Amino acid sequence: MGKKSFITLGIESSCDETGIGLYSSDQGLLAHKLFSQVDLHAEYGGVVPELASRDHIQRVLPLIIETLDACNIELEELNGIAYTAGPGLSGALLVGGSIAQSLAWGLGIPALGVHHMEGHLLAPLLDSSRPKFPFVALLVSGGHTLLVEVDGIGEYKILGQSLDDAVGEAFDKTAKILGLGYPGGPALAFLATKGVAGRFDFPRPMIDRPGLDFSFSGLKTFARNTFINFPKEKASIAKAFEVAATDTLMIKCRRALEQTGFSTLVVAGGVSANLTLRQTVDEMAKKLNINVHYPAPEFCTDNGAMIALAGHYRLLSGQSNEHYKVLVKPRWSLEELEAI
Ligand code: KG4
Numbered sequence: 189m190g191k192k193s194f195i196t197l198g199i200e201s202s203c204d205e206t207g208i209g210l211y212s213s214d215q216g217l218l219a220h221k222l223f224s225q226v227d228l229h230a231e232y233g234g235v236v237p238e239l240a241s242r243d244h245i246q247r248v249l250p251l252i253i254e255t256l257d258a259c260n261i262e263l264e265e266l267n268g269i270a271y272t273a274g275p276g277l278s279g280a281l282l283v284g285g286s287i288a289q290s291l292a293w294g295l296g297i298p299a300l301g302v303h304h305m306e307g308h309l310l311a312p313l314l315d316s317s318r319p320k321f322p323f324v325a326l327l328v329s330g331g332h333t334l335l336v337e338v339d340g341i342g343e344y345k346i347l348g349q350s351l352d353d354a355v356g357e358a359f360d361k362t363a364k365i366l367g368l369g370y371p372g373g374p375a376l377a378f379l380a381t382k383g384v385a386g387r388f389d390f391p392r393p394m395i396d397r398p399g400l401d402f403s404f405s406g407l408k409t410f411a412r413n414t415f416i417n418f419p420k421e422k423a424s425i426a427k428a429f430e431v432a433a434t435d436t437l438m439i440k441c442r443r444a445l446e447q448t449g450f451s452t453l454v455v456a457g458g459v460s461a462n463l464t465l466r467q468t469v470d471e472m473a474k475k476l477n478i479n480v481h482y483p484a485p486e487f488c489t490d491n492g493a494m495i496a497l498a499g500h501y502r503l504l505s506g507q508s509n510e511h512y513k514v515l516v517k518p519r520w521s522l523e524e525l526e527a528i
Pocket residue numbers: 203308328329330331332355356357359360371372373374377457458459460461462463488489490
């Protein structure tokens with residue numbers, strides 16, 4: 189490890205995944221580990237916040253040790269610790285925050301609470317071919333659907349957002365209507381591959397209105413009504429939902445690119461793993477001569493690597509929290525962040 193190398197430990201615990209990442213200023217991502225609580229919540233059909241917090245308590249420290257061991261780094265070699273401070277479930281956030289702050293205090297190094305969506309937004313920077321600022325970011329997760337003008341790290345202007353369900357939430361709820369398990373997004377996407385394209389035509393919500401906001405709850409209702417009338421056509425209903433949702437996202441991205449005049453687009457967050465979305469956006473981008481960047485599939489959904497990366501830039505710029513305060517912000521807008 190070079191002398192000037194700065195190693196950041198990242199801790200993600202905002203929802204139902206415990207994620208740990210180690211990022212070095214010299215070598216980039218050193219290692220990351222994930223523990224998914226999917227099996228724990230599956231029998232309830234969704235995330236149970238109290239169970240999530242209790243499980244994070246059990247997982248965080250062993251996972252930190254595993255991640256350090258994977259690259260032969262000692263705890264004492266860490267230079268800073270970043271944790272997800274929000275948005276997310278407050279109990280779950282407090283677990284990561286308390287462990288991060290205590291470890292940092294003990295080691296005499298800085299700790300910093302980072303914004304979960306900034307982690308998603310910067311995840312494509314973990315790749316060797318990095319997007320260049322400025323760019324438009326489409327952030328699509330279980331809790332958020334955001335179109336963001338990104339002029340630099342921490343320089344975010346929200347161009348549009350969902351007025352009701354986030355797109356990941358709409359995938360999950362539609363999956364539930366179709367009797368698929370939790371989490372429903374990947375299951376619905378898989379079922380859609382077996383559907384007949386064009387069998388049903390779902391509306392593209394809000395595309396006839398100006399602006400860049402989204403609404404996805406109507407699509408879910410459309411899926412429910414279609415399912416009541418055609419209960420044997422689950423796969424084609426999944427297909428119609430997926431095509432309508434991803435087409436709507438693509439249309440709004442195109443509008444945001446035209447509005448800003450930017451020539452780079454980043455698509456990140458759990459739903460950016462969706463292959464139909466990637467195909468639809470890639471086709472649009474090719475026509476407009478736009479560069480598109482996605483995170484590697486393992487960094488689309490929640491992970492510790494993106495938190496280590498986001499924290500790394502901020503810690504290196506001198507930002508940190510006071511050691512004895514565990515700061516969490518269950519509700520937190522990207523626009524409140526400081527530029528670095
Ligand atoms: O970013 P993420 O892991 O967690 C949040 O910050 O919310 O996103 C999770 C969301 C879930 O709604 C999940 O169903 C959705 O991303 N998702 C997908 C796919 N993979 C994950 N939705 C559609 N297609 C996928 N392949």
